[in-house]
Amino acid sequence: MRVLLPLPVVLPLLGAALSMLFARRPTVQRLLSVSVLAGLLAGAVALLVAVDRDGTQVVQLGAWAAPAGISLVADRLSALLLVVSAAVLLAVLVYAVGQGVADGRRTGPLAVFHPCYLVLAAGIAMAFLTGDLFNLFVAFEVMLIASYVLLTLGGSRPAVRAGMTYVVTSLLASVLLVTVIGLVYAATGTVNMADAAVRLQDVPDGVRTALALTMLVVFGIKAAIFPLFMWLPDSYPTAPAPVTAVFAGLLTKVGVYAVIRTQTLLFPGIEVVADVLLVIGALTMVVGILGAVVQDDVKRVLSFTIVSHIGYMLLGLGLFSSAGLAGAVLYTVHHIVVQTTLFLVAGLMERREGTSSMARSGGLQHVAPLLAVLYLVPALSLAGIPPLSGFVAKVGLFQAGLADGGVLAVSAVVAGTLTSLLTLYAVGRVWTQVFWGPVAAVVADADTEDAVDVGVARTPRLMTGAAVAAVAGMLAITVVAGPLYGLAARAADDVVDPSVYTTAVLGEEVAP
């Protein structure tokens, strides 16, 4: 049992080190990465089962007792997100392997891809599992450094331009994170989250509010919330399709997880923060989706929908109720899967059309009917059409919002409904322009990374297979929606009451 906690961090890191040794043996690298991530998924599932049965699990690294040492903590929220992330990482890896096999070495330095991808997986797992603020910073850095390399793979002009924006923004957020950790340390004398949660209760309200809002800004940049999202639609679309898919699904959600964890554990019950979260959530939804409806590039439309739908999770968090957080958790799970799927399919579409510009595409449903189905199902789910997973998640959130009954909560629910309709319009625009109409001639797009084989080569079975698996996974969320909502509700119950977390980490006698 205890070995399961460090495993999701250690396994990918060891895999990355081994992968570097086999830099010249692509087949070995592929097998290694796939087996490591399969192991990660299995470990994460086992961890989730154990945590759901026995409650929050804690391991003190190096056997240093809690406030002094670094704790790894898995509660239901982090274990659930870890399972979903591992599944998504594996699906995208299979897709990337399919693309790599088809394109050969021409698309860039493939040898770097696998180690970086595994380091990214380790960083994500560490961010979910850590119980220490400074270690959370380290986890973010591990994840971000891998993502810098993945985003600028090949070093082409658009990749470098977009990479610059991304790196500078992330670095600024990191500096702010160090700053706020320093401030928390100055206020409490600890960076252990559970210990800080206990000690922050004695800190004056003004200081607590200031710390909570600074931390919201820091993780808000990572999670791309309004008005801190400008870097995202600019940088994500230029990366190769699998990289964009995994960034879109996971990186912003790690930010959302950090927002949920810090706000509920460290700063519970500050009314200003709850109001700010509801207002910002509503603005994120509306502004993001308004950005999506005017774009011409499919990947940019999808990037803006990421921003927009982060707002739903903030809405659920802003309610600070068990039902609201359960909705937010379910929405996060749904959104990780659906957004990754959409980007995988967008990659396939770009391959067939030679461009991701809507104006230059058309009639894809005649050429690739399977692709049309693969796009339509997650797109409708994103918009929240019943009975798909987006509908289930939105119902949970809206019910919680209406049950809250406050003016801000109800306004945020109205904004959410409006955003749903506009999302339907945005994804519908892609559908009518790319899939309907006369068949457009395939012209290779000069400024795309994987333009070499676009349109000309057949789409490899492995890529389509990975996309089909992702869509099937999304449909599975609908099928198991009942038990999944039950799990999300139990996770939310743990999160709403900080003493569950602090007791698990510090033991009975220290916690209040």
Next chain:
Amino acid sequence: MTGNLVLALLIGVLYTVGTYLLLQRTLTRIVIGLALLGHGANLLLLQAGGAAGAVPFIGKTAGAVGEGTADPLPQAMVLTAIVITFGVSAFLLALAYRSWVLTQEDEVQDDVEDRRVARLFAQEEERREAEALARQARMADYDDDVERGAP
């Protein structure tokens, strides 16, 4: 907790200068600005550990960080942060150099989409100006007509 005023002022200056440099359009200045901001944050962490001058903790006393001993944790955290900043700065410099190789200029490149929108906007402005000119011309014609007493 007692602090060090000079250190506090220095942190303030580093944050100010770093922020100013970060707002520039030249990539090298942005890199330097981020480095300064990083130094400021590291010093802030150090400052959070309390006043300097206390003895390092000796032996295995109960409650390692007690009264009168220096807090060892901020130093450890600052070291970690320095190493991370160092690595990322190296990557950022490489990226800035690559950008210079590709574009021959040391400036932040515009977002392509922003440029497209800006172009659309400029076209719209031009169209409006042309329309306004045409309207003025028409008005002038009309005024002339009125002056000449035409129906």
